[in-house]
Amino acid sequence: IIGMREYVLPGWIDLMDPGGTTMSLHFSYPLAVLFLFLSCTFTLQSQLDDPSQDWKKYNIYQIVTDRFSTSNPNITTNCPDLTKYCGGSWKGITLRLPYIQKMGFNAIWISPIVKNNDIPGGSMGYHGYWMSDLSQVNPHFGTEQDLKDMVKAAHNEGISVIVDVVANHVGPLLQEGDFSQFVSFPKPEYYHPKCDIKDWGNQTQVEVCRLSGLPDLDQKHPYVRSTLNNWITSILEEYNFDGVRIDTVPEVNIEFWKEWRALIGSQRYVTGEVFNGDVNYVGNYANTLGATLSYPMYFTLLNVFAYGGSMFQIRQTLNAYAKAVKRPDLLSTFIDNHDNPRFLNRQSDMYKYKNALTYVIFAQGIPIIYYGTEQSFHGGADPNNREILFNRFDDTTNLYQFIQLQLKYKNHYAASLTITPHIECYVTDRFYAFSRDKFFVATTNVGTQGGTQTHTITFHPYSNGDVICDLFWGLGDCITVRNNSFNVVLQHGESKVFVPKSWILKE
Structure with a gap:
């Protein structure tokens, strides 16, 4: 699974089978989540044997x-x-x-x-x-x-x-x-x-x-x-x-x-x-x-x-x-x-x-x-x-x-x-976000003078009610997923990497 064609729904997603063939599928969000789950499950054993x-x-x-x-x-x-x-x-x-x-x-x-x-x-x-x-x-x-x-x-x-x-x-x-x-x-x-x-x-x-x-x-x-x-x-x-x-x-x-x-x-x-x-x-x-x-x-x-x-x-x-x-x-x-x-x-x-x-x-x-x-x-x-x-x-x-x-x-x-794919979640000219497993990675190229960016994320690996935290700030920067979405706020060109609150490691 390579990436979302669009960050709004419905959208397109590119898929690659083990032979390298690509195809595009059009989906609604709930179907996309089910399809991603089935696709990852299908390939899991072959990856473990690799x-x-x-x-x-x-x-x-x-x-x-x-x-x-x-x-x-x-x-x-x-x-x-x-x-x-x-x-x-x-x-x-x-x-x-x-x-x-x-x-x-x-x-x-x-x-x-x-x-x-x-x-x-x-x-x-x-x-x-x-x-x-x-x-x-x-x-x-x-x-x-x-x-x-x-x-x-x-x-x-x-x-x-x-x-x-x-x-x-x-x-x-x-x-x-x-x-x-x-x-x-x-x-x-x-x-x-x-x-x-x-x-x-x-x-x-x-x-x-x-x-x-x-x-x-x-x-x-x-x-x-x-x-x-x-x-x-x-x-x-x-x-x-x-x-x-x-x-x-x-x-x-x-x-x-x-x-x-x-x-x-x-x-x-x-x-x-x-x-x-x-x-x-x-x-x-x-x-x-x-x-x-x-x-x-x-x-x-x-x-x-x-x-x-x-x-x-x-x-x-x-x-x-x-x-x-x-x-x-x-x-x-x-x-x-x-x-x-x-x-x-x-x-x-x-x-x-x-x-x-x-x-x-x-x-x-x-x-x-x-x-x-x-x-x-x-x-x-x-x-x-x-x-x-x-x-x-x-x-x-x-x-x-x-x-x-x-x-x-x-x-x-x-x-x-390492056995989960890189999935594009949201992209603009100045913001690129993707997920792998339960990691949600948000990057930007605006630099130190870039001010504040806020983006509403609707395609992600989390469920309603999940609390996710940025690993750079730990428990000091946590948000709750509501209505299948959450806001990512980047200040002064920072990057953020979110994981479930339960995944935050002790120092």
Whole structure:
């Protein structure tokens, strides 16, 4: 069930069957409630039997390993040049796992782990995407044992570990034609002939030419294919990773990804980077891998919350997903990452940011929150959006506690929340509300100077007489459902998340 066509009754609702087919039904409100109940009941058992159900409970915290934490908490380190290594390590991540777990995250996404090469006198492979030797881990991050210890410690904290991997390219060439620096792929025949991607609408060019000048591996070459296949299976077994984030997915022929998806196994979450706003283009890869980063929704949320675009765009993107993606509930939803300027660099209004974060946390999809969000990081384009977090692990900041509170509720009620659909309840250009299970989420993009908004809600998951409370204010902001409706009042651009009064958790 994807969403209401209109927020007044009667209306339209889009439905998607397990095969991905969509249809529209016209209804009166009582019939709609009965139909929703029967639809959810019908799909409940199949969802419970789905191994991906555990992934839908993920709240992922993305870490740039080199920028997160050093091994020694007593060392105060500055990093004046963000194109170089700054000193973050796997031991540092291990040290700060309680900080992550306390915030409410149960999964982390870490940088690629293999040894990288550098440009002499220039940029370094601190990010992990300039592979030189698949057989070695990046010594700047630590040893193989450090990595194993970090994964084990994370698992002991109830945190799954998703590893970032690259199969499209290697690091920058020091001398054109000399591939000997790349230990795993030292021969010219392992690469596509030199050309640069200039036309992103030409898929052949995207797959065989170089991204940012980086030598492009030929995955159809038997040695390249077998080496990459053996490597991915070996690191998953060796380090016991729970999931995989795949870099530069469209730059590789899709047949290769079908093989990799089978090798990774159905028990691990896989999400791929398809840096594109076209839902159909992204959907092709999502249907192959199981999920991708939700870039079409990212661009939508950016337009809506940062730039004040109509909130009807959210409906449009969700409906497009329903038609193009088999499992839109597994897409990775985000508002910040290492490849884009941070939200607060584009838009400084904190309430607009909070609304975007509330949407990411509770809406359809698996949420990813980028490290430093909780400390109000506001870096611009790469590398300035990859700031160091060293010695800034403050769990009293407003955003840390804002995220923590929402994840506290989401985790507590995850068993029922994750098996219920995202249902649009009310939408205007400046207001978007939806429900999942007994959660009613109200967001707006008017910002701090937006004054007061009042909306009467008639489509919702509650019954007459139910008392519902906003989790941000607890028992201080409760309302009673009467005549099948209630009023939502938002002041100064705030977001609200209502739950039944009996669901309010003690501090």
